Amino acid sequence: MLTTHPFDDDKLKEECGVFGVWGAEQASSLVALGLHALQHRGQEAAGVVSFDGTNYHQYRAMGHVGGTFDKPKVIRKLAGPAGIGHVRYSTTGETALRNVQPLYADLAMGGFALAHNGNLSNAMTLRSELNRRGSIFQSTSDTEVIIHLVATSQKEKPVDRLTDALRHVEGAYSLVCLMPEGLVACRDPLGIRPLVMGKLGEATIFASESVAFDVIGATFIREVDPGEMIVVNDEGLRSFRPFEPARPRPCIFEHVYFSRPDSIIEGTSVYETRKAIGAELAREAPCNADFVVPIPDSGVPAAIGFSQAAHIPFELGIIRSHYVGRTFIQPTQDVRHLGVKLKHNANSALIAGKSVVLVDDSVVRGTTSLRLVQMMRDAGAREVHMRIASPPTRHSCFYGVDTPKRSKLIAAQMGIEGMRDYIKADSLAFITLDGLYRALGDERDSQAPQRCDACFSGDYPTHLTDFENEPPEQLSLVSNT
Amino acid sequence: MLTTHPFDDDKLKEECGVFGVWGAEQASSLVALGLHALQHRGQEAAGVVSFDGTNYHQYRAMGHVGGTFDKPKVIRKLAGPAGIGHVRYSTTGETALRNVQPLYADLAMGGFALAHNGNLSNAMTLRSELNRRGSIFQSTSDTEVIIHLVATSQKEKPVDRLTDALRHVEGAYSLVCLMPEGLVACRDPLGIRPLVMGKLGEATIFASESVAFDVIGATFIREVDPGEMIVVNDEGLRSFRPFEPARPRPCIFEHVYFSRPDSIIEGTSVYETRKAIGAELAREAPCNADFVVPIPDSGVPAAIGFSQAAHIPFELGIIRSHYVGRTFIQPTQDVRHLGVKLKHNANSALIAGKSVVLVDDSVVRGTTSLRLVQMMRDAGAREVHMRIASPPTRHSCFYGVDTPKRSKLIAAQMGIEGMRDYIKADSLAFITLDGLYRALGDERDSQAPQRCDACFSGDYPTHLTDFENEPPEQLSLVSNT
């Protein structure tokens, strides 16, 4: 796996990013660049489907966007003025390629390609039923359910078939599709996962994050609204609201960690939000220390905010091996005991004899925090305090984020003092859920929260049909914040 | 090419890093980890030679250390308690692999493996002479000259043959060798390139930088002295001074850019030095601005130093695509005009309407500075000031650093005001050469500078025999600082 995340094993992982273009000269070039800008949302596989007015062209590959979709021969094959693409975090295995999106099928109504960010919480139930009626599944992806629902719909028009299909599904979906009527973008009624619309010359563009527009020089137009379906073709753009209205619940974790700091979500800068979270954290849980040290790189904006609010100098106490693009896998057992510091190293000359406050965006298993505190102590730190720019992560996500089982979430297993003891810090504090909403400029409505904060609160905004009878180990419907 | 340097095209490149181990259980595991920690010194090829007491084993590959030297089957082949390794920045081409070090030869005296950081300034002259006497060269590397000099030396003992060989060469060399008498480390009389010695349990270790010791948990012992040769084998460690004594001239650019910030060079922390350079720069060339914005990542320590000295907030005004390990090559011409921002993006929400001071470590061609200033203006910056944490780079290096031709060095072509005009900044300043020495705690002796600062001053510390009759375009013996 290619990565420069220093502590990838101990982060929640966004499972997908999507991108779509209608009306460009060579759409696939833009799709490739857009996916590259969304690479942080899924680093294990990528795919593109283009449409040249007559034929669909597809290419999927394991690995990063670069290395595949920057090859001229790949891009040239993906001909045409329309295209959609997908980056994916996924489990590995020999059959993985068939799960790489966009999925594509030749339906009686014509070609149909689909890229999906999110996760359906009744996919297994629908799949069993479709299977019994003779539908043959090619993948193990929840997304394929949508394609079979479209294929077997009794409606006439392609867009009506898609609407009909989506009315059967439950959960989170931000979709871009290519179909006979054009490029279709759609966001589930709660708008759990993001989707934005932009413009580059004549071309209309959709992407998971606005940063993908910056990269190609496109202009941000607006978010796709929760519950909105937009159809773009050479006649223009039409917007529908085919679903029952609902109060939106966009994912709060996009602000905390998933989105790039240079993206704009719901009208606010992610960088500014993270600094505000750091500042709020400094107010909620002040700390007297010589330096604020960010956990690179995701903790940097919150650490700057903390440093400025607390008037404590910001210093690079942990050096990442920035220069290294390719993960180094420890080759043999005989060096394991050395506690090898492949991705990060203490800046010992700075740390020795000092009191430091480490700022990180979130804690999942706690193993990374444990190692970092130890690394600071080995470097001679006098005191090590830890501040976390999100509330304790206590619940699994069923909407497209890869979370460990609850039994692996340290915050689901113990209280804050227990965690502090486990990671051996001198002090530990998390921002509160209310504090997090405050940093976002809101006051949390605990009866009807304005966002999906289920990973912190356990308050899931949809049914979870697939898990109702036999709740999996990672499920919890009881809030225990 | 794998890289996460955002502006690689516009940096000087260290050409090599070396690492050697004697007395470990599986030396090649340590060599691989050490090379990984030195990856920033050479990202295009890597090689390891091990010695198991009877046989030598070798493996070389293009590309990063990870991806090759983290494969158990590669490491297992590299058997034995002794090993040396090399990372290399090199020109590409089909014959490149034969130039990848360590070089190895079966000599009549036994096996001889050699890893070299530096560059010889009389290699071409020696090569012609050896060729005329019947020596057949396998590579186009200057380093191979040393091997043929050892092979044809009239001395008896292997170490004497090596000493005899090195007395003929001129230029910069920090070497680690495996030969019948053991592991040999040697640094040229001026100590131009770095070389340090450490210890891990019973094993003796040499590396280009101390950070390689941190990564494997080894202890730093001391620098190998300029002009010193150290022989390590199972009998112990012997130190020699086989060359005429000379006043050392270690490379000053290691402090500015090459070395990792968590390395210790000549007893000082690189991170602290870079902060001190930033602070000196703030004093020499103060600037009134809303934010200090570092050019990521190499400009960060100097920017922190500048920010603290100038009491201007430090902010991430340029976001790197941290999450991307593999370079994305723009696939087709049709998107070139978009000004694609693949590796970095302005944090527009922060920058708009503000005055910023950008801090970078050095300027080579100036093309990057031009793009960054423009990016800041496109993001709405009111004023853009540029401060550089090294003096103008006006001369080529002949000692193992890849520098462009002088005609490509912007500072060799124009004065500071000309550069400011070219990059379209509101103001531009470089630290002075004396200021740089001050930040290092020294006062520069202009008659006999304490360091090699030829890239800034043109004051080369050795003869440049290969270039004497026919000076190449990049050569300049006249100082014009």
Added chain:
Amino acid sequence: MLTTHPFDDDKLKEECGVFGVWGAEQASSLVALGLHALQHRGQEAAGVVSFDGTNYHQYRAMGHVGGTFDKPKVIRKLAGPAGIGHVRYSTTGETALRNVQPLYADLAMGGFALAHNGNLSNAMTLRSELNRRGSIFQSTSDTEVIIHLVATSQKEKPVDRLTDALRHVEGAYSLVCLMPEGLVACRDPLGIRPLVMGKLGEATIFASESVAFDVIGATFIREVDPGEMIVVNDEGLRSFRPFEPARPRPCIFEHVYFSRPDSIIEGTSVYETRKAIGAELAREAPCNADFVVPIPDSGVPAAIGFSQAAHIPFELGIIRSHYVGRTFIQPTQDVRHLGVKLKHNANSALIAGKSVVLVDDSVVRGTTSLRLVQMMRDAGAREVHMRIASPPTRHSCFYGVDTPKRSKLIAAQMGIEGMRDYIKADSLAFITLDGLYRALGDERDSQAPQRCDACFSGDYPTHLTDFENEPPEQLSLVSNT
């Protein structure tokens, strides 16, 4: 493409071979060996599906069986006591892998894997209908129709669903399937393509040709009868006749060219049959010459038969490059004019000044015959006679053999004298269709031929539904023998 056929471009190509095992220790090992023995029936792709009692395992690859299915790690993954395999001649292209058999689907009734030799003549018609009802096709193969018919069948039991499905299809099929009830083998009512049953210890085996049994030391039991379905599982073996009885019409070309000479078809040795054809040809079209020269290697048995019947010495007048496993593609235009003899060469020392009779199994385009006659003349032959061990090939096959368009079949374009003139032979003769039946020990019933000889006679034994309205260029329902 890997091949040792000297004149591959100018031969009809069998499109498939199938192999299946139930009850062996590691079935996939036997499947791999069996497919290797059937490699001549399809050289462009191969696949294996195994069943371990719980899970199905699959592996498909372009290229030969060797190189993929002789790798221990591939075979180990294909675990279990049951397995089926397929070799395929197919058109190339990026999506080819999804067409490589066995096809596999997870149906509501359980896993279903299918390997098919033959071709359905109403596949396109059925596919359109299934597509309209919501079935999504993964491949462009006619075989997938069977799987969707099984998936959507209203029957309860898996075997009944398969029978139900096969009642809708028309054309040629020799199948081996893995499904919940066990290993199923089935041959279409006319038995157009071959299928034989054998035994190895406890294991039951099915294969396209008996030679696959020889290779693994298995015992030939009997042919699967036309219209027979056999189900093998741990309870034993059951045979059904689920279709309406019909007079069998097995393919006559298997005797002429497709099958290996060491196979036994319909109780007779292919080698002996080919010798008998050669002898009959010598009687029908005698020739006075110094030598009989076989076109290697497929013409050898008929040439021996001709030589013995005509009392003319058998000599190797054409030398094949036996030693070469990998086809050499002429790299550049500049050598094309040399008339390069890559795969075969005249034995000039033998041929010069002599009269020769060349014996080949069949003529498709005539281009090879033309080159061979010319090669003999260039080598100094006094006279060159050509004798062909099959009747003129005038019609396309729709039952699983790759035939060129009719316009490319030389015998569909001109009479025998025209062909003789085209290939520039001194004389040319084909065995008659009646003579071919005589060599097989039969007298042809022209009202109801005992075999499918449509490629010679145009007398197709089934409907050709897909071609009824819009007959493709290669179709001819009018006999013009």
Added chain:
Amino acid sequence: MLTTHPFDDDKLKEECGVFGVWGAEQASSLVALGLHALQHRGQEAAGVVSFDGTNYHQYRAMGHVGGTFDKPKVIRKLAGPAGIGHVRYSTTGETALRNVQPLYADLAMGGFALAHNGNLSNAMTLRSELNRRGSIFQSTSDTEVIIHLVATSQKEKPVDRLTDALRHVEGAYSLVCLMPEGLVACRDPLGIRPLVMGKLGEATIFASESVAFDVIGATFIREVDPGEMIVVNDEGLRSFRPFEPARPRPCIFEHVYFSRPDSIIEGTSVYETRKAIGAELAREAPCNADFVVPIPDSGVPAAIGFSQAAHIPFELGIIRSHYVGRTFIQPTQDVRHLGVKLKHNANSALIAGKSVVLVDDSVVRGTTSLRLVQMMRDAGAREVHMRIASPPTRHSCFYGVDTPKRSKLIAAQMGIEGMRDYIKADSLAFITLDGLYRALGDERDSQAPQRCDACFSGDYPTHLTDFENEPPEQLSLVSNT
């Protein structure tokens, strides 16, 4: 390994073929085709060096000529009107590529490329001496000795340096070289290995066998004489005799097995010679049987000769898997006991109840003969007689043929009756050495044999310096025919 030899493990292997061209438009195209025609002389690696008048271009690869040297991009790189090439049988291993010829070196006199068929019997001795004087060897090949002798020669002119070098070596060499004076071909004084000269338009060509001329449509001119050196350049062709005259001793085994049947050696057709050997064998060791069965493919010509002389029908009793280009490696132990017949199969329908005489070209270890006799008996043969078209192979070759150790040569271990008993044949006979000479039209002069027949007689025509003090197990200087 790619091969279609059915019993490769049990054959002597020619170690090399060479090919050279001067004066063609794109010489490397012709070299590639010529090497393809010589593929049977070395199937494990191939290389080409071309010269465009200024630069040399080289490419080497493991594997067959096809697959590498039929790629346009490879051929295009090998620019120029002159080129030499080499095919090699060699031991495998990670360092094998550096042993692949042509070897190339940049000498002070200019570029020097060398392709060598044969083996030097004093290479180890010379190598030690050169090594002591400071020459560094790149390969483990005996051929490299020649290059270092050229590099260190005291002569002025390149051709004189080559002559000087060759005067120091002993053994067998047929060479083609590219050097400043042009294309040089040279054959050792005894002419042990073959080398022929041809013409294609203006181009002069050298090859190991005349069949390489047939393939490209070139004309055979004459053999290069033993002890002759020919220099070809744009001024024309000069011939020298730089060595002491000696009575030639060309290898007799070229006629028996190595050369292709369509080659002409020493003025005679290999095919005719092999038929004559078969006929002589029928006279020396007659046999009453129903059929003559050739061991495919190398035994076919001798079997035809035997059949015609003995008036016993020639039949294909053993069927090779002709259709298979890629060797299939038995993947797992669990099928080993089956006695899998991957490459050949008995034609049981023919053999059952019959008496057969098998004709093979040679016997090395005897393991193949044992298996074939058993295969015939398993197929129901009544009697199995074996006739061998060469004398017993009792001695190792030191001149470029890969022979097993003497202890593995069955004929070095036991007499003919012992061998018959070992292979379980009803009778066994070899042609006598005198009979073999008779078939070649000679009477053997036992005092001074006209050919090198050391593998049969032990009478080695040169010194074997490397083996004099410490004779290796495979050496025998005592004739024991």
